[in-house]
Amino acid sequence: MMQAEPVIEINGLMTRFGDNIIHENINLTIFRGEILALVGGSGSGKTTLLRQMLGLITPAQGSVKVLGAARYECGHEEERKLRTRSGVLFQQGALFSALTVFDNIALPMRELRTLNEAMIRDLVMLKLSMVGVEAQHTHKMPSELSGGMIKRVALARALALDPELLFLDEPTAGLDPALSDSFVELIRSLREELGLTIIMVTHDLDTLVALSDRVAVLADRGIVALGTIPEVVACDHPFIRDFFGGTRGQNALRIFQQH
Numbered sequence: 050m051m052q053a054e055p056v057i058e059i060n061g062l063m064t065r066f067g068d069n070i071i072h073e074n075i076n077l078t079i080f081r082g083e084i085l086a087l088v089g090g091s092g093s094g095k096t097t098l099l100r101q102m103l104g105l106i107t108p109a110q111g112s113v114k115v116l117g118a119a120r121y122e123c124g125h126e127e128e129r130k131l132r133t134r135s136g137v138l139f140q141q142g143a144l145f146s147a148l149t150v151f152d153n154i155a156l157p158m159r160e161l162r163t164l165n166e167a168m169i170r171d172l173v174m175l176k177l178s179m180v181g182v183e184a185q186h187t188h189k190m191p192s193e194l195s196g197g198m199i200k201r202v203a204l205a206r207a208l209a210l211d212p213e214l215l216f217l218d219e220p221t222a223g224l225d226p227a228l229s230d231s232f233v234e235l236i237r238s239l240r241e242e243l244g245l246t247i248i249m250v251t252h253d254l255d256t257l258v259a260l261s262d263r264v265a266v267l268a269d270r271g272i273v274a275l276g277t278i279p280e281v282v283a284c285d286h287p288f289i290r291d292f293f294g295g296t297r298g299q300n301a302l303r304i305f306q307q308h
């Protein structure tokens with residue numbers, strides 16, 4: 050059951066790159082335990098908003114509060130702690146190509162400088178088993194892995210430090226439908242097991258329907274709709290009509306209604 054504890058609070062956020070205003074007066078609260086999806090047209094600022102929640106891009110105006118701390122205003126030490134409480138699966142550059150599977154997952158643990166190598170070894174193996182990657186792949190290089198396996202290893206790395214918040218940028222992009230379904234299933238079960246709050250950007254309707262509790266639609270520099278899928282679909286906006294209106298949209302919604 051969703052609890053009403055806010056874990057991310059965005060108020061009056063404005064983003065500008067040069068003369069290009071991307072967001073104007075964005076307000077969004079994300080609650081512990083939910084999966085919130087950000088959708089919107091290309092260039093609507095989904096990835097930028099995700100990066101602002103992660104502390105990677107400073108907004109021109111407004112505040113971003115994460116786990117009670119004001120991002121961009123809290124001190125260095127608090128910012129460091131916040132980073133360890135968030136896991137990220139980026140669309141590109143999911144793994145370091147020069148490091149083995151083991152070392153990719155061990156890296157954030159080693160950076161903590163509080164764990165010895167024996168503990169790190171046990172933790173890496175635990176994370177790999179959580180995402181369904183067998184021990185025989187531990188010493189492979191990323192170039193030796195399939196696309197589906199890379200996503201799983203990247204997810205294990207995102208979970209390396211037991212984060213409370215998990216950020217996913219297009220988690221199923223580039224996966225064929227069967228791999229995409231099994232990855233969605235994995236994310237869903239990890240959310241249950243670990244009590245994660247998940248913020249994801251996705252273009253994929255099947256992923257959206259299968260995972261999201263709420264959807265925020267970015268368009269016209271703001272959030273034009275926010276709510277459950279049926280609530281969002283009921284909003285009359287050109288992007289929403291196009292996004293959910295086609296055959297794929299209608300099929301995805303039918304599956305949603307059958308759940």
Ligand SMILES: Nc1ncnc2c1ncn2[C@@H]1O[C@H](COP(=O)(O)OP(=O)(O)OP(=O)(O)O)[C@@H](O)[C@H]1O
Pocket residue numbers: 066071089090091092093094095096097098
């Ligand atoms: N560092 C930057 N410098 C200048 N412009 C940027 C920068 N980052 C993003 N932009 C611009 O901001 C806008 C929003 O980009 P963003 O990547 O957040 O969109 P998006 O909704 O995630 O798009 P897509 O679905 O295509 O990935 C785009 O017009 C992009 O060109």
